[in-house]
Amino acid sequence: MEQKILKKDQIVKLYNHIVKDYNFYAPIKEKRNITFKKITNPEDIVLDYYNSKVPPKEIIFPQTDILFEYKINGKEIEIEEPKNLEEKNIIFGIRPCDAHSFVLLANFFSQGEFNDEIIMKRRENTTLIGIGCNTPKSTCFCTSVDGNPFQKEDMDIFLVDLQDKYLVEGITNKGKDLIKQFSWLANATESDLKEAQKLKKHAEDAIVTKLELKDIDKILDPNFEHPVWKEASEICIGCGTCSFLCPTCTCFDVIDENVPNENRGRRVRIWDTCQSCLYTLHTSGHNPRNSCIERVRNRILHKFCYYPKNYGMLGCVGCGRCVQLCPANNDLRVIIEKIMEIKPKKEEKITV
Amino acid sequence: MSKVEMQSEKSEKKKEWEPKIIAFLCNWCSYAGADLAGVSRIQYPSNIRIVRVPCSGRINPYFIIKSLLRGWDGVVVSGCHPGDCHYVSGNLVARRRFAILQDLLNLFGIEPDRVTFMWSSASEGDRFANLIKKVTKNIKRLGPNKKFESTW
Amino acid sequence: MVIEDQNKEIEQLIRDVARKLLKEKEVDVILGYTKGTIPLTSLPIVIDKVEDVDKLIWNNLCYINLAKYLVPRIPTLMNEEGQKLKVGIVSKGCVGRALIHLSVEHQIDLENIKIIGIPCNGIINRKKIEDEIGEKEIFEISISGDNIVVKGEDVEQTLPFNEYMNELCKTCQVKSPPSLEGICVGECLENPIIEDDFSDLADFDSKTPEEKWEYIKSLLDTCTRCYACREVCPMCYCNLCFVDQNQPVWFGKTTAYSDIFTFHLIRAMHMAGRCVGCGACSSVCPIGIDLNLINRSLEKIAKERFNFTSGIDPETLHPMMAFDMEDEQEFMMEED
Numbered sequence A: 001m002e003q004k005i006l007k008k009d010q011i012v013k014l015y016n017h018i019v020k021d022y023n024f025y026a027p028i029k030e031k032r033n034i035t036f037k038k039i040t041n042p043e044d045i046v047l048d049y050y051n052s053k054v055p056p057k058e059i060i061f062p063q064t065d066i067l068f069e070y071k072i073n074g075k076e077i078e079i080e081e082p083k084n085l086e087e088k089n090i091i092f093g094i095r096p097c098d099a100h101s102f103v104l105l106a107n108f109f110s111q112g113e114f115n116d117e118i119i120m121k122r123r124e125n126t127t128l129i130g131i132g133c134n135t136p137k138s139t140c141f142c143t144s145v146d147g148n149p150f151q152k153e154d155m156d157i158f159l160v161d162l163q164d165k166y167l168v169e170g171i172t173n174k175g176k177d178l179i180k181q182f183s184w185l186a187n188a189t190e191s192d193l194k195e196a197q198k199l200k201k202h203a204e205d206a207i208v209t210k211l212e213l214k215d216i217d218k219i220l221d222p223n224f225e226h227p228v229w230k231e232a233s234e235i236c237i238g239c240g241t242c243s244f245l246c247p248t249c250t251c252f253d254v255i256d257e258n259v260p261n262e263n264r265g266r267r268v269r270i271w272d273t274c275q276s277c278l279y280t281l282h283t284s285g286h287n288p289r290n291s292c293i294e295r296v297r298n299r300i301l302h303k304f305c306y307y308p309k310n311y312g313m314l315g316c317v318g319c320g321r322c323v324q325l326c327p328a329n330n331d332l333r334v335i336i337e338k339i340m341e342i343k344p345k346k347e348e349k350i351t352v
Numbered sequence B: 001m002s003k004v005e006m007q008s009e010k011s012e013k014k015k016e017w018e019p020k021i022i023a024f025l026c027n028w029c030s031y032a033g034a035d036l037a038g039v040s041r042i043q044y045p046s047n048i049r050i051v052r053v054p055c056s057g058r059i060n061p062y063f064i065i066k067s068l069l070r071g072w073d074g075v076v077v078s079g080c081h082p083g084d085c086h087y088v089s090g091n092l093v094a095r096r097r098f099a100i101l102q103d104l105l106n107l108f109g110i111e112p113d114r115v116t117f118m119w120s121s122a123s124e125g126d127r128f129a130n131l132i133k134k135v136t137k138n139i140k141r142l143g144p145n146k147k148f149e150s151t152w
Numbered sequence C: 001m002v003i004e005d006q007n008k009e010i011e012q013l014i015r016d017v018a019r020k021l022l023k024e025k026e027v028d029v030i031l032g033y034t035k036g037t038i039p040l041t042s043l044p045i046v047i048d049k050v051e052d053v054d055k056l057i058w059n060n061l062c063y064i065n066l067a068k069y070l071v072p073r074i075p076t077l078m079n080e081e082g083q084k085l086k087v088g089i090v091s092k093g094c095v096g097r098a099l100i101h102l103s104v105e106h107q108i109d110l111e112n113i114k115i116i117g118i119p120c121n122g123i124i125n126r127k128k129i130e131d132e133i134g135e136k137e138i139f140e141i142s143i144s145g146d147n148i149v150v151k152g153e154d155v156e157q158t159l160p161f162n163e164y165m166n167e168l169c170k171t172c173q174v175k176s177p178p179s180l181e182g183i184c185v186g187e188c189l190e191n192p193i194i195e196d197d198f199s200d201l202a203d204f205d206s207k208t209p210e211e212k213w214e215y216i217k218s219l220l221d222t223c224t225r226c227y228a229c230r231e232v233c234p235m236c237y238c239n240l241c242f243v244d245q246n247q248p249v250w251f252g253k254t255t256a257y258s259d260i261f262t263f264h265l266i267r268a269m270h271m272a273g274r275c276v277g278c279g280a281c282s283s284v285c286p287i288g289i290d291l292n293l294i295n296r297s298l299e300k301i302a303k304e305r306f307n308f309t310s311g312i313d314p315e316t317l318h319p320m321m322a323f324d325m326e327d328e329q330e331f332m333m334e335e336d
Helices: A008-018 A096-109 A117-124 A173-181 A190-206 A216-223 A228-233 A292-311 A321-325 A332-340 B003-013 B030-039 B061-069 B090-107 B125-142 C003-023 C050-055 C066-070 C093-104 C126-133 C199-205 C209-220 C228-232 C257-271 C280-284 C292-306
Strands: A004-007 A022-030 A033-038 A064-073 A076-080 A088-094 A126-131 A157-161 A165-170 A252-259 A264-271 B021-026 B048-053 B074-079 B115-119 C029-035 C042-047 C087-091 C113-117 C138-144 C147-152 C155-160 C184-186
Touching: A004 A008, A008 A022, A033 A088, A096 A117, A096 A126, A096 A292, A117 A126, A126 A173, A157 A173, A157 A190, A165 A173, A165 A190, A216 A292, A216 A332, A228 A292, A228 A332, A292 A332, A321 A332, B021 B030, B021 B061, B021 B125, B030 B048, B030 B125, B048 B125, B061 B074, B061 B090, B061 C257, B074 B090, B074 B125, B090 B115, B090 C209, B090 C257, B090 C292, B115 B125, C003 C029, C003 C050, C003 C087, C003 C113, C003 C138, C003 C184, C029 C066, C042 C050, C066 C087, C066 C093, C087 C093, C093 C113, C126 C138, C126 C147, C126 C155, C199 C292, C209 C257, C228 C280, C257 C292
Parallel strands: A022 A088, A088 A126, A126 A157, B021 B048, B021 B074, B074 B115, C029 C087, C087 C113, C113 C184
Antiparallel strands: A004 A165, A022 A033, A064 A076, A064 A264, A157 A165, A252 A264, C029 C042, C138 C147, C147 C155
C-alpha cells in the first residue's frame, strides 16, 4: 500500500472521523505532565513531546481495574462483568518502545489457560498509531534491547514526523483498513520518503546509551549470590517507582470492596510492585526477599533472565523511564554494566 | 382526626432529609450521661447512633475517618472531663489526638462542624441532650455528606 | 557570598571532615552524595576508603534525606556479621533533624553516628525547572553566581536560585543540624530557636472549606499510589503501613479520590509533629505532586498547639508521647 501524508492541521479532521467509532487516546498535558488520556477536545492533543511519564499500558491494564461487580438479592448473587470491553480504542502517538511493550504484555497476559480475558479483549480492540522518535532522549536505549527509534512492526499504523506533516504507513491489515477510510489523505512523494529515511538514520545515531546485553541471561543465571547485587541495591530505597512506571511491569494486587448496607460490591485489580517489602511476605512471617538486595536482584533477573527464558525476548524495551525517574538515581544502565563485567562462569548444575 | 392519623400525616408531609450521626461515647461518663438523659425523659434528636467504647482514648482517628467515608453525615466523640477519666489519663491522650485530627480535617476541606468533640459526664444528662441538639442543628445546616459517595 | 562559592566551601568542608573521620577510624563508612548519572539528580553514595573522599559533592540537588538509610527497616549499612557500621552522615539541617527525631523515637542509636553538619543553602525544585524548560531534554544544570544555568536541547536559560528553590527550603530555619556534643562535627547550629509566624499559609487558611477541598483535590487527584513519598521519608518506617493492613482492611488502595484523600490525610496525621521539612517526598514524586502545603501545615500544628518542632532537642518528647492537663481545647464543643 502506498504511503500517505497527514498534515498536522488535519489532525482534528482525523479525530472527528475516528471518534465516531473509537475511543481516541492521545498525549495531553495534565498537571504539567504528558499523559495518554481519552480525548474529548482535539485541541488538547500535544504533538511536541518525548514520551509520557505514566506508560500507555494503563489504557489496556489500568491502575484501578474493575474485574467484576456483584449484587446480593436474598439468596441470589448477580455478577456483572466489566462493561466497555467491546469498545474500540485508538492510541495515537505511542512510541516504538511502548508499542513493543504491548507485545511483551500480551505474552504475559495470554498464557494458555491463564489467559486474562479482560486485558486481552482490550488489547484486541486497541489499534496503535505510533510515531517514530526523531530525537531520542539521552536515557533511551531501545537499540540495545533489539529495538529501534523507528521500529514499526509492533504498530498498526506508523507515522514519521516531518515537521508540519506526518508520513503515514499502514503496517498491519487492521492499520491498512483504517487508512483506507481516510480517502482524503494525500499521497506521499519521493522526497517525503527520503526525508523519513534521513530522520531514521539521524535518530539511530542520536542514541548515546549503548548497553552490551549479549547473553546476559547466561551471565545472570549462575551469579545469583554474586556481590554485585549488594552494590546494585545499596542506595535503593524500595519505593517502587521503577515498576509503577515501567511499560512492561505486570504485577498486580486484587482487593475486594463492598458498599455496606447495600449488599453489593466489586473486585478490583490494582498495580503492585515487587520492590515493596511486603511483596513476598508469607503468612508464616518468613520473607524470602527481605531486603533491597533480593528485591532489586529479582527485578533485574525478571527483565533480563527469566523473561527471555520464558518468551524468547528481553523483558525490557529501553524506554529509560526507570533511569529518569528513580529518586535515588539507581541507574539501571550502571547496574547492567557492572553485571556484564562479571566473567561468565560455567553453568553450575543445581542438584536438589 | 385521631392522634395516630395526625402523626402519620405529619411524617408523610415531612420527607425532608434527616442526618445520620454516629456518636462514640466513652462507657463511664458520656454513655452513662446519655442513659441518664433517656431515663429522665429529656428529649433530644434521634439522629444519633451510639457506639460505646471503654474510654475516649480508645478512639482511633481511623474510626472517625472511616465513618465519614461510609457516608455518615456527622461524627460525635464524647469522653469524660479532663481529670475525671476512669482510666486516669485516657482522655488527656485523646485530646491531643483530636486536636491534630480536627486541624487536619479542616486543612483538607472537611467542614469543621462535621466532626465534633466534647466532654460530658455521667451526671450531665441535660448537658448531653443540649450538646446533641446543637450538633444535630449544625449537621442539618451543613447538609448531607456527599463527598465520599461511591461512584459505582 | 554567592551560592556558587557557598557550594565550593560546603564541598570542601564535607571532604575535609570525611577524610579526617575515615583516617582516624572514627567511622567505618561515610554516607553522602555524589554526582548523579543524569542532570537534576544526585546519587547517594557509601564510601569506606580515604581515596574516595573526593567523590563526595554538594550541588543543591541533594534532595534524598540520608537518614532514611539508617532506619531499621533498611538493613543496608551492616558488616558481614550483621552488626551496624559506624556511619558518618553528610547532614543538611533536615537530615540532622531527622536523625535526632529518630533517636527520640528509639529507632536509631546516635552513639554510632557522626553527623557531618553543613550549612545547606537550599535544594533546587526539579519539577519547577522541568516545567520552565518544557518538553526539551535538559543536558546540564549548574550554578553560576546566584543563578541556576540550565542547558538543554536548543535551550539555555538562567534562572534565579531563590525562585526555583523547593518551597519548603524557602521557609527553612534549621539549615544546619542542631548541635550535639560528641556527635556533630562540621558546621552545626548551637541552641536553635525556631520563630515562625507561618505567614505563607495565611492565604490558604482564609479559604472556605469548599475552596480548600477543591484546592487539595486538584493537588492530589493524579496520585498514582506508588508510595514513593512514603518510601523516601525517614519518618515512615512502619513494618506494616496502615494502607497495607488487611486484618481488617481500613482503607482502599485504588486511585479513586476518596482513597487518595484518605491515604494523604492519614499519612499527614501520622506525620504531625514528626515531619522535618526535607521536601524529599515532593522531589521524588513521579507525578510531581508538591506536598509542601500539607507539610508546612503539619509544622504549624505542632508549633502553635504544642510549641514543638521535631528534631531539635533529643531530650524533648514528641507531643503525642505526652499529655498535659492544661492542653488547649478550644476545638471542643461547649453548650451555648
